[in-house]
Structure formats: C-alpha cells, structure tokens
Amino acid sequence: ASTFGNAADSVGLFALIPTTTSLVTDLRRILDLAAAGSFAGVDSTLLLPSASGVRAVNVLALARTWSTLPTNVPRAIAFRIGLEGAQPAELRFHSSKAAAALRPRLRITYLPRSEFALP
Known part of the structure; x- marks a missing residue:
C-alpha cells in the first residue's frame, strides 16, 4: 500500500x-523532450493505487510507426503519472521476485498486416 496520497483516488x-535522436544520451533530458503518447495513438488510462490486476496499454499504432523512423531515433515508451511531483500519488508494481502471476509482464502479439479489402 502507498504511504502517500489517498489510495482511493485515481491516478x-x-x-x-x-522524439530525440541517439545523440541525446541523458535519460532525464530525453524524457523532457518526449512527446505525449496520445500523438502516437497510445491512450492514457486512470488507475487506482489500491486496486490490482491486469491492465492493458495498446501500443500497436506506435509500434507501426517505428519502421518509418530513421535508425538514430530510439524506439521506446515511458510512462508517467498525472501531475507527477505536484500531488502525493504513486503506483507500485510487484518486483521481479514476486510470484509469477503478480510480476509486471509485457505481452506482445504479432498480427501480420492484412492486404485484404472489400471493394
């Protein structure tokens, strides 16, 4: 449980x-210059710190754009919470030492592009 903020408030x-190239190597600076995920089709979501369970974030639209980027542009995604640093809220994840069912997971599903179209 979080010791900060109200665990019943949504975050x-x-x-x-x-949006930088590989010439920028400072992670903090890269995130300062990053674009909102909504521009790449990654929706934001509201979470309750007191809740648990599976949450899905669809990054398909973003992943499809990666093949069009120059090779010196990183293919990455980072997450931040709303009003970070301005409100006492946090989201916690189980560590890699927790039971397998509790650990954060990344599921990647590959769907080949279909060229089928109705006339």
Whole structure:
C-alpha cells in the first residue's frame, strides 16, 4: 500500500514517446523532450493505487510507426503519472521476485498486416 496520497483516488497513467535522436544520451533530458503518447495513438488510462490486476496499454499504432523512423531515433515508451511531483500519488508494481502471476509482464502479439479489402 502507498504511504502517500489517498489510495482511493485515481491516478492518470500517461505514455511518453522519445522524439530525440541517439545523440541525446541523458535519460532525464530525453524524457523532457518526449512527446505525449496520445500523438502516437497510445491512450492514457486512470488507475487506482489500491486496486490490482491486469491492465492493458495498446501500443500497436506506435509500434507501426517505428519502421518509418530513421535508425538514430530510439524506439521506446515511458510512462508517467498525472501531475507527477505536484500531488502525493504513486503506483507500485510487484518486483521481479514476486510470484509469477503478480510480476509486471509485457505481452506482445504479432498480427501480420492484412492486404485484404472489400471493394
């Protein structure tokens, strides 16, 4: 449980998409220059710190754009909470030492692009 804020309040989870090239190596600076994930089709979501369970974030639209980027642009995604630093809220995840069912997971499903279209 969180020791900060109200665990019953919802917390916004927002994606950040790096927009710099590999010439910028400072992670903090990369995130400062990142674009909102909504520009790449990654929706934000509201989470309750007191809740648990599976949450899905669809990054398909973002992943499809990666093949069009120059090779020196990183393919990455970061997440931040809404009003970070301005409100006492946090989201916690189980560690890699927790039971397998509790650990954060990344599921990737590959769907080949279909060229089928109705006339």
